[in-house]
Amino acid sequence: xxxxxxxxxxxxxxxxxxxxxxxxxxxxxxxxxxxxxxxxxxxxxxxxxxxxxxxxxxxxxxxxxxxxxxxxxxxxxxxxxxxxxxxxxxxxxxxxxxxxxxxxxxxxxxxxxxxxxxxxxxxxxxxxxxxxxxxxxxxxxxxxxxxxxxxxxxxxxxxxxxxxxxxxxxxxxxxxxxxxxxxxxxxxxxxxxxxxxxxxxxxxxxxxxxxxxxxxxxxxxxxxxxxxxxxxxxxxxxxxxxxxxxxxxxxxxxxxxxxxxxxxxxxxxxxxxxxxxxxxxxxxxxxxxxxxxxxxxxxxxxxxxxxxxxxxxxxxxxxxxxxxxxxxxxxxxxxxxxxxxxxxxxxxxxxxxxxxxxxxxxxxxxxxxxxxxxxxxxxxxxxxxxxxxxxxxxxxxxxxxxxxxxxxxxxxxxxxxxxxxxxxxxxxxxxxxxxxx
Amino acid sequence: xxxxxxxxxxxxxxxxxxxxxxxxxxxxxxxxxxxxxxxxxxxxxxxxxxxxxxxxxxxxxxxxxxxxxxxxxxxxxxxxxxxxxxxxxxxxxxxxxxxxxxxxxxxxxxxxxxxxxxxxxxxxxxxxxxxxxxxxxxxxxxxxxxxxxxxxxxxxxxxxxxxxxxxxxxxxxxxxxxxxxxxxxxxxxxxxxxxxxxxxxxxxxxxxxxxxxxxxxxxxxxxxxxxxxxxxxxxxxxxxxxxxxxxxxxxxxxxxxxxxxxxxxxxxxxxxxxxxxxxxxxxxxxxxxxxxxxxxxxxxxxxxxxxxxxxxxxxxxxxxxxxxxxxxxxxxxxxxxxxxxxxxxxxxxxxxxxxxxxxxxxxxxxxxxxxxxxxxxxxxxxxxxxxxxxxxxxxxxxxxxxxxxxxxxxxxxxxxxxxxxxxxxxxxxxxxxxxxxxxxxxxxxxxxxxxxxxx
Numbered sequence: 026x027x028x029x030x031x032x033x034x035x036x037x038x039x040x041x042x043x044x045x046x047x048x049x050x051x052x053x054x055x056x057x058x059x060x061x062x063x064x065x066x067x068x069x070x071x072x073x074x075x076x077x078x079x080x081x082x083x084x085x086x087x088x089x090x091x092x093x094x095x096x097x098x099x100x101x102x103x104x105x106x107x108x109x110x111x112x113x114x115x116x117x118x119x120x121x122x123x124x125x126x127x128x129x130x131x132x133x134x135x136x137x138x139x140x141x142x143x144x145x146x147x148x149x150x151x152x153x154x155x156x157x158x159x160x161x162x163x164x165x166x167x168x169x170x171x172x173x174x175x176x177x178x179x180x181x182x183x184x185x186x187x188x189x190x191x192x193x194x195x196x197x198x199x200x201x202x203x204x205x206x207x208x209x210x211x212x213x214x215x216x217x218x219x220x221x222x223x224x225x226x227x228x229x230x231x232x233x234x235x236x237x238x239x240x241x242x243x244x245x246x247x248x249x250x251x252x253x254x255x256x257x258x259x260x261x262x263x264x265x266x267x268x269x270x271x272x273x274x275x276x277x278x279x280x281x282x283x284x285x286x287x288x289x290x291x292x293x294x295x296x297x298x299x300x301x302x303x304x305x306x307x308x309x310x311x312x313x314x315x316x317x318x319x320x321x322x323x324x325x326x327x328x329x330x331x332x333x334x335x336x337x338x339x340x341x342x343x344x345x346x347x348x349x350x351x352x353x354x355x356x357x358x359x360x361x362x363x364x365x366x367x368x369x370x371x372x373x374x375x376x377x378x379x380x381x382x383x384x385x386x387x388x389x390x391x392x393x394x395x396x397x398x399x400x401x402x403x404x405x406x407x408x409x410x411x412x413x414x415x416x417x418x419x420x421x422x423x424x425x426x427x428x429x430x431x432x433x434x435x436x437x438x439x440x441x442x443x444x445x446x447x448x449x450x451x452x453x454x455x456x457x458x459x460x461x462x
Numbered sequence: 463x464x465x466x467x468x469x470x471x472x473x474x475x476x477x478x479x480x481x482x483x484x485x486x487x488x489x490x491x492x493x494x495x496x497x498x499x500x501x502x503x504x505x506x507x508x509x510x511x512x513x514x515x516x517x518x519x520x521x522x523x524x525x526x527x528x529x530x531x532x533x534x535x536x537x538x539x540x541x542x543x544x545x546x547x548x549x550x551x552x553x554x555x556x557x558x559x560x561x562x563x564x565x566x567x568x569x570x571x572x573x574x575x576x577x578x579x580x581x582x583x584x585x586x587x588x589x590x591x592x593x594x595x596x597x598x599x600x601x602x603x604x605x606x607x608x609x610x611x612x613x614x615x616x617x618x619x620x621x622x623x624x625x626x627x628x629x630x631x632x633x634x635x636x637x638x639x640x641x642x643x644x645x646x647x648x649x650x651x652x653x654x655x656x657x658x659x660x661x662x663x664x665x666x667x668x669x670x671x672x673x674x675x676x677x678x679x680x681x682x683x684x685x686x687x688x689x690x691x692x693x694x695x696x697x698x699x700x701x702x703x704x705x706x707x708x709x710x711x712x713x714x715x716x717x718x719x720x721x722x723x724x725x726x727x728x729x730x731x732x733x734x735x736x737x738x739x740x741x742x743x744x745x746x747x748x749x750x751x752x753x754x755x756x757x758x759x760x761x762x763x764x765x766x767x768x769x770x771x772x773x774x775x776x777x778x779x780x781x782x783x784x785x786x787x788x789x790x791x792x793x794x795x796x797x798x799x800x801x802x803x804x805x806x807x808x809x810x811x812x813x814x815x816x817x818x819x820x821x822x823x824x825x826x827x828x829x830x831x832x833x834x835x836x837x838x839x840x841x842x843x844x845x846x847x848x849x850x851x852x853x854x855x856x857x858x859x860x861x862x863x864x865x866x867x868x869x870x871x872x873x874x875x876x877x878x879x880x881x882x883x884x885x886x887x888x889x890x891x892x893x894x895x896x897x898x899x900x901x902x903x904x905x906x907x908x909x910x911x912x913x914x915x916x917x
Contacts, residue, residue, distance in 0.1 A: 093503040373567040376509030392510070418506050419571060 027332035038065035066129025088235035099261035163229020188220030230256025263289030274303025293327025476761025539589030613641020615697030615883030618900030679850025738837025745841030872903030
């Protein structure tokens, strides 16, 4: 049985599945339900400084985009940090941590960008017995207009400064949560690293408008005829999040910086992918908000069974395993040649591969076989782009088959070479010529 | 007081009055908005979709489903009506399980096709509910065309001719339009007077005059029409019924299934529809199924369909056969009628001979079986009444296998005369095929009356 216990910057939890700072972790009631369901930890929804709490809108806070059958693919929100009294939250955190000592409780914080504000809140959080803090430098809406959230996260110098204040004023591990609303995610990660952060977590939500009400021409969610950009999350953002996680994981300037992966994680498989790309654990929100807390049971058994099947004994066996395989385009092997193959037994003859290839790609699929409706790849035209695989509704029906060295690529007429050769040395690359001279 | 199921003979009112409405309610209730969206989402939007290929009217099915999925049922309805102006009825009565839905790739993939018929009904119902008319008549061509029969073929032909700017006179033998949509088809497939609503919707385009009580061969002849009109379309269906060719079939209680079905469709009060206690239906097509199920629904105790060949040769689809058995109808194969048994002129049973296939030919085995019956329905096919084609002036179109021979565009052997629907040779005897014939003949007529479609 695989060991899926997690130790993230010294914070221990029975599994690597934490709930991200968000509505599901706003109060003891929800968090206790989450722990009962089996979640390994939570990042308590962001606390602000002492004083009258923020107020939320009283109309809709969320917008969504859907896939087929109204499956929620992306969610956006305009909710702010907790709108409950600081003391109420602290009291509940303390009690829950006491009742659930084996679970991780990290407290998300967002206070004004002044050292005094941080000095004031850190000791009171520490007093709860929480396992660590997460700095919310990510919220893209509302709080950012007040100089907090992503307004800090977008300026690496501020990130470094605040992290430094926190490290100087608490013994708790500091996790710096990064905003994706920036050009190069490595810059704030490096800044957090320079400030002494124990870890980074990413991604926070992405600036977004999910839809427009075409009757009154207002963005949704609509508040009295107006809308504002919100933070986007859910399965749709997973590819963006994974790319950013991998960028930090392979950045030579932040070697070994622990990463808590966030962004559209819905199944054990998503979690395993994030961890393979360097995340030490994962945080989940939208999936829980869509299906409830029970999904963690599928995540635990799925991850565990997969690890057993593959012989991975602990999470350390998988964390970061895909990082060495993330490279730059220029280093990809141009001598690696594949062709699409359609399994005629699995094919249901919908023709989507054909029309996608015919209309928008390389005219490499025939739509008849021996005069009958049927779909077959024309090797002489197939550039192996994979679009047919992506549009096929039947999993495993179309696959990419590697041409072995010595075989002839019918498209180019050339023999497949065994050697690795990339763009840096390709004769068509003007830079390669310069280098050779 | 109900007569009850167990009264011998043929009697009305076998059921509690309230049961009739239940028994004859919509077989497939309409999809609501949510159901339609969920179902539409299942469509893969196939390339050169098999469903579209299987549709005799070539409706662009993936497109109309996509339009439903994107909240555009009106656009969807137009996509359907562009190819099939009787798309509403076809959505209800098409044997989709042997047409579009049989070849749906999700049938291939998971044995559960997209419910194309019900989605088509969803879109067309919405457009008709809104009274949305999609077509305007072209400028008048001054041409006048006679259409014989206001059934699916005739209506489709008349509509397309009207769209193209021609004036159309439809000559209908019966007091109502719609043909089999009105007088055939099981009642539970087209409830709430849909057939007449559809006739009104189709003719609302204008330029279509329907004259009732006008029968070919009785009130007019083909020659009289070709003399008066610029073109003629024959779409009068099959008025004749095949005989059992069994002794004693003139006994009381031996009836034509088509007449029984028509009577049922026209009945104001189903509790007044008489039906036998024990009913035997001879035949293997849709008419046999419709007569058998409806007999059962009217309260017959025991209903048996006897077909002279095996299950796989029945013209009724597997779905229809299952529907019959689910309603308590017994289907027996390899039996052919030999003699109607009667007492005092009234049918009391039918003697059947077992059959077998030998060297591809059907033979009687000599062994017989007698089933008790108070009522026997003949449902072994309808025939063209060829006599009506010839008004005595030797201008009948040529026949093929007892039906009118036409070319690919619906032209008969007579100049200026087209034909379509069940009365032509080589058809499939389906509403949807009749619509395709009528529509295509209209385009052919239009081309012949104009130069390349220009008036």
